[in-house]
Amino acid sequence: MxxxxxxxxxxxxxxxxxxxxxxxxxxxxxxxxxxxxxxLKQGQDDNITGxxxxxxxxxxxxxxxxxxxxxxxxxxxxxxxxxxxxxxAFFSMKKQPYPTVAAIHGAALGGGLEFxxxxxxxxxxxxxxxxxxxxxxxxxxxxxxxxxxxxxxxxGIQKALEWMLTGKQIRAKxxxxxxxxxxxxxxxxxxxxAAKYAMKGKAKVVQxxxxxxxxLLESNPFGxxxxxxxxxxxxxxxxxxxxxxxLNIIKAVRASVELGELKAYKTEAEGFADLVMTDVSKSLRGxxxxxxxxxxxxxxxxxxxxKRTAVLGGGLMGAGIAHVSxxxxxxxxxxxxxxxxGVSNAMNYSYKILSKRxxxxxxxxxxxxxxxxxxTGGTDYTAFKHVDMVIEAVFEDLNLKQSMVADIERESRxxxxxASNTSSLPISQIAEQAQRPENVIGLHYFSPVEKMPLVEIxxxxxxxxxxxxxxxxFARKQGKTPIxxxxxxxxxxxxxxxxxxxxxxxxxxxxxPIEKIDQALVEFGFPVGPLALLDEVxxxxxxxxxxxxxxxxxxxFKAPNAFERLIDSKRLGRKTDRGFYTYxxxxxxxxxxxxxxxxxxxxxxxxxxxxxxxxxxxxxNEAARCLDEGxxxxxxxxxxGAIFGIGFPPFLGGPFSYMDKRGINKVCSELSTYAxxxxxxxxxxxxxxxxxxxxxxYATDKVQTVLVEVPTEQAKDSVQAESDxxxxxxxSEEKPA
Ligand SMILES: C[C@H](O)CC(=O)SCCNC(=O)CCNC(=O)[C@H](O)C(C)(C)COP(=O)(O)OP(=O)(O)OC[C@H]1O[C@@H](n2cnc3c(N)ncnc32)[C@H](O)[C@@H]1OP(=O)(O)O
Numbered sequence: 001m002x003x004x005x006x007x008x009x010x011x012x013x014x015x016x017x018x019x020x021x022x023x024x025x026x027x028x029x030x031x032x033x034x035x036x037x038x039x040l041k042q043g044q045d046d047n048i049t050g051x052x053x054x055x056x057x058x059x060x061x062x063x064x065x066x067x068x069x070x071x072x073x074x075x076x077x078x079x080x081x082x083x084x085x086x087x088x089a090f091f092s093m094k095k096q097p098y099p100t101v102a103a104i105h106g107a108a109l110g111g112g113l114e115f116x117x118x119x120x121x122x123x124x125x126x127x128x129x130x131x132x133x134x135x136x137x138x139x140x141x142x143x144x145x146x147x148x149x150x151x152x153x154x155x156g157i158q159k160a161l162e163w164m165l166t167g168k169q170i171r172a173k174x175x176x177x178x179x180x181x182x183x184x185x186x187x188x189x190x191x192x193x194a195a196k197y198a199m200k201g202k203a204k205v206v207q208x209x210x211x212x213x214x215x216l217l218e219s220n221p222f223g224x225x226x227x228x229x230x231x232x233x234x235x236x237x238x239x240x241x242x243x244x245x246x247l248n249i250i251k252a253v254r255a256s257v258e259l260g261e262l263k264a265y266k267t268e269a270e271g272f273a274d275l276v277m278t279d280v281s282k283s284l285r286g287x288x289x290x291x292x293x294x295x296x297x298x299x300x301x302x303x304x305x306x307k308r309t310a311v312l313g314g315g316l317m318g319a320g321i322a323h324v325s326x327x328x329x330x331x332x333x334x335x336x337x338x339x340x341x342g343v344s345n346a347m348n349y350s351y352k353i354l355s356k357r358x359x360x361x362x363x364x365x366x367x368x369x370x371x372x373x374x375x376t377g378g379t380d381y382t383a384f385k386h387v388d389m390v391i392e393a394v395f396e397d398l399n400l401k402q403s404m405v406a407d408i409e410r411e412s413r414x415x416x417x418x419a420s421n422t423s424s425l426p427i428s429q430i431a432e433q434a435q436r437p438e439n440v441i442g443l444h445y446f447s448p449v450e451k452m453p454l455v456e457i458x459x460x461x462x463x464x465x466x467x468x469x470x471x472x473x474f475a476r477k478q479g480k481t482p483i484x485x486x487x488x489x490x491x492x493x494x495x496x497x498x499x500x501x502x503x504x505x506x507x508x509x510x511x512x513p514i515e516k517i518d519q520a521l522v523e524f525g526f527p528v529g530p531l532a533l534l535d536e537v538x539x540x541x542x543x544x545x546x547x548x549x550x551x552x553x554x555x556x557f558k559a560p561n562a563f564e565r566l567i568d569s570k571r572l573g574r575k576t577d578r579g580f581y582t583y584x585x586x587x588x589x590x591x592x593x594x595x596x597x598x599x600x601x602x603x604x605x606x607x608x609x610x611x612x613x614x615x616x617x618x619x620x621n622e623a624a625r626c627l628d629e630g631x632x633x634x635x636x637x638x639x640x641g642a643i644f645g646i647g648f649p650p651f652l653g654g655p656f657s658y659m660d661k662r663g664i665n666k667v668c669s670e671l672s673t674y675a676x677x678x679x680x681x682x683x684x685x686x687x688x689x690x691x692x693x694x695x696x697x698y699a700t701d702k703v704q705t706v707l708v709e710v711p712t713e714q715a716k717d718s719v720q721a722e723s724d725x726x727x728x729x730x731x732s733e734e735k736p737a
Pocket of ligand 1: 027135139
C-alpha cells in the first residue's frame with residue numbers, strides 16, 4: 001500500500017497526501033522511493049499543472065528517514081544504497097516537467113526536509129508545531145538525501161553549516177527570513193496557498209539572501225577556505241575529534257561548492273555510509289530510541305494534570321524550576337521566599353532569559369508579557385490553596401524540609417503534591433512526619449535547570465502511583481527526560497558522580513596537576529573535568545553531600561579531608577570566583593596556591609589515559625552497583641541518567657553501553673588491578689558474574705543478557721531523584737530558619 005494518496009483538483013493540481021499507515025509519525029521507509037516514482041509518473045500521465053505534497057498526519061510532515069531502517073544496514077554498501085536511493089528519488093522530483101510544492105505543517109526533519117528541499121517550492125504553517133531542520137548530526141550522521149548539497153544553495157554556506165552542525169530546529173519565521181521556505185501561512189490556508197504555488201510553473205534558481213560580507217566570503221575560494229577552516233577548527237574544539245559526523249558534513253558541503261554535481265553527491269553518500277556503520281552513530285541512535293521508549297513509561301492519561309504550581313525558595317534552582325514550569329509546561333507559578341528580594345530575583349531570572357529570546361525575535365513582546373504574567377510571588381502562602389504541586393528548592397536541611405511539608409499540608413489542598421528538590425536527603429525522611437506521605441516525592445533537577453535535560457524522580461515507599469504519574473507527566477511538560485530512581489542516598493546521578501570526583505581529588509593529593517586531571521577527562525569525552533565540575537557545583541555543596549553518602553553507603557564515599565581547608569579559605573568554586581581555579585574577567589586559570597594550601601608537591605606519575613581510566617572505573621563500578629541495588633530500573637535508565645545528568649560522553653552510549661563495548665571482563669580486570677592498591681575499586685558483584693558468564697548488560701545477537709532488567713518487584717519499587725543546588729547563590733529562604 002502506497003504512502004502517497006493522489007487526487008487531482010479542478011485546476012489540474014495533484015494533491016498528494018503522505019500518510020504512513022498505522023504510524024503516528026511519517027518517516028521515509030524503503031518502499032517510499034518506488035511509491036514516489038509511481039506518483040510522479042501519474043502526474044506526468046495526467047499532464048498536471050503541478051503537484052502538492054501534504055501530510056495526512058495532524059502534527060508532522062515527515063520526521064526523516066526511518067531510523068530503525070538504518071539499523072538494518074548490515075554493511076556499508078547497504079547504507080550507501082539507502083543514501084543513493086534517497087538522492088535518486090529526490091532528483092526525480094526535481095526533473096518533473098511540472099512544479100512540486102511541499103506544504104509543511106509540523107516536523108519536517110532530516111530526510112523529511114530533504115524531501116521538501118527537492119521540491120520547487122516550500123510553504124509552511126506559522127504554527128509552533130512547525131519545525132524544520134537537518135538533525136542527522138545528533139544521530140552521528142549527515143543528511144544523506146541531498147541535504148548537504150541543496151541547503152547551502154538555498155540559505156548560504158555558513159547558515160547551512162551552522163544548522164547542520166548543530167542539528168537545530170528552525171521555526172517558520174526564521175525559515176522564511178533565511179529563504180528556506182517561500183512562505184509561512186496559517187494552517188487553515190496552507191493547502192490553498194500551496195496549490196497556488198503549484199500553478200506558478202517551475203521555480204527559478206534563486207540566490208541565497210546574504211549580507212555583503214557573507215556574499216564576499218562565500219563567492220570566492222579564498223573566502224570559502226576561511227569558512228571551512230573555521231568550521232573545522234570549531235568542530236575539533238567542541239568535539240575533541242570524538243565525533244566524525246560534523247567533519248563529514250563539512251566535507252560534503254565543501255564538495256557541493258567545489259566539485260561537480262556527480263562527485264559532490266557521491267561525497268555525501270559515501271560520508272553517510274561511513275557514518276551509519278560507526279559505533280558513535282550506533283550509540284547516538286540508541287539514545288534516540290531509549291528516550292523515545294522512556295516517554296511512554298509511567299504515563300497515565302487518567303491523572304489530573306499539574307496546572308498550578310508553587311516553588312519554595314527563589315535561589316537559582318528555584319528560579320530555574322519556576323522558569324521551566326511557566327515557560328515550558330505553561331503552568332501558573334507562585335514563588336515563595338522568606339524575602340521579597342528572593343522573589344524578585346527569581347522573577348528577574350525568567351525575565352532575562354525571555355528578554356534574550358525577544359531580542360533574537362524568537363518571542364514577541366506580548367508573548368513575553370503573557371508568559372511573565374504566569375509567574376507571581378510573595379513571602380506568604382497566598383494562593384497555595386489553589387496549587388496542584390509545590391516544589392521546594394530550599395537549603396539542604398532535613399528539619400527545614402520537614403517543617404515545609406507541615407506548612408504545605410496546612411496551607412494547601414489534600415491532593416497537593418509536595419516535591420522536594422533535595423540532592424541527598426532520603427525522601428522517606430522528608431515524608432516521615434507527613435500527614436499525607438502519599439503526596440510526597442523527590443524531584444531532583446540539575447543546574448542550570450533550563451538547560452539540563454534530566455530530572456530524577458524519587459518516590460519513597462509510601463508515595464502513591466498517582467503522585468508518581470502526575471509528577472512524571474509534569475516533568476515531561478517541563479521538557480525534561482525523567483528517570484524514576486530508588487530512594488537511597490545520592491539517588492543515581494550523585495551516587496555515580498561522587499566516587500568519580502573523589503578519585504580525581506585523590507589523584508590531585510597524590511601529586512597530579514589540576515589541569516592535567518581535568519584535561520584527561522575532557523579528552524575522554526566529558527564536557528568538563530571533575531575538578532572544574534566541583535568548582536561549578538560548589539566545593540561546599542560537594543562536602544555537604546559526601547558525609548551523607550558516607551554514612552548511608554560506606555567508607556568508599558569518604559571525601560578527602562583536605563577539602564575542608566579549601567572551604568575554610570573561602571575557595572568554594574565559581575560562586576566565590578575561586579576554587580581549584582580562579583575566575584576572572586579574562587577567564588579561568590588554575591589557582592596555584594591550592595597546592596600549597598593542601599600540602600601537595602606536584603609529582604606527575606600517570607599519563608592522562610591512566611588518570612581517565614581510574615576516575616571512569618569508579619563511575620562504572622558504582623553504576624553497576626546501582627543496577628544491582630535497583631536504584632535504577634535498567635541499564636538503559638543508567639545510561640540516559642549519566643549522559644543527560646552528568647554529560648557522560650554520548651558517543652560511548654552511557655556507562656553500561658560503554659562497559660558492554662569494552663568487554664565486562666576487561667572492565668573487571670582493570671578494577672581488580674586498581675583494587676590491589678585501594679579496595680574501593682573492588683568490582684561490583686554483578687560485574688564479576690557477568691565477566692564469568694561472558695554476558696553483557698544489553699542483549700546482543702552474540703551474547704545473552706543477564707542484567708538488563710532488575711527483578712520486577714525491585715523495578716516497581718524503583719523511584720526517587722533530587723537536585724543539588726549547584727551554582728545557586730543562596731537566597732534568603734535557603735538559610736535554615
Ligand atoms: C537520509 C536522511 O538524511 C537520514 C535521516 O533522515 S535520519 C532521521 C532524521 N530525523 C530525526 O532525527 C528526527 C527524529 N525524531 C524526532 O526528533 C522526534 O520524534 C520528533 C521531534 C519528530 C517528534 O517528537 P515527539 O512528538 O516527542 O514524538 P516521539 O515520541 O519522539 O516520536 C513518536 C514516534 O515516532 C517515532 N519516530 C520519530 N521520528 C522517527 C524517525 N526518524 N525514524 C523512526 N521513528 C521515528 C518515534 O520512535 C516514536 O515511535 P513510537 O511511538 O512507536 O515509540
